[in-house]
Amino acid sequence: MALKAIVHVGLKPGVLDVQGKAVANALQGLGFVDVEDARVGKVIEIDMAGQDRAAAYDKVREMCESLLANTVIESYRIEIAQ
């Protein structure tokens, strides 16, 4: 058996989301005039060996700090699923 970790990474509030602005502008340009704003984030799903959810959470937090998120401008949220 293995665990699956799902990491959501997004820009911190106050950081200009140029990709999101581009998406919102493009949608408005396509005629979707109801669109007010958009934000773009990443989701990383990781398959991990092992059964210990608490240990997995700690490891994934380390992964976020060292590789998955740029913590200067990005925040992250971790879910551990079976």
Next chain:
Amino acid sequence: MALKAIVHVGLKPGVLDVQGKAVANALQGLGFVDVEDARVGKVIEIDMAGQDRAAAYDKVREMCESLLANTVIESYRIEIAQ
């Protein structure tokens, strides 16, 4: 009041996820030997004017088909939140 649409976009099963493989390899290289595989997807949050959730869902599906997802290789999932 407004609605928020959350669109999850990911590669279809069977499509090689090079970004995910790169993440998995990088994590293993950093010493996270429990990592077996990784997949990377996108999340797009859209703020929309209006109150009609069903109409919003239909519009967001159109957005996915025309701009947000490359439906040849990507699948998408839509959530409408308040």
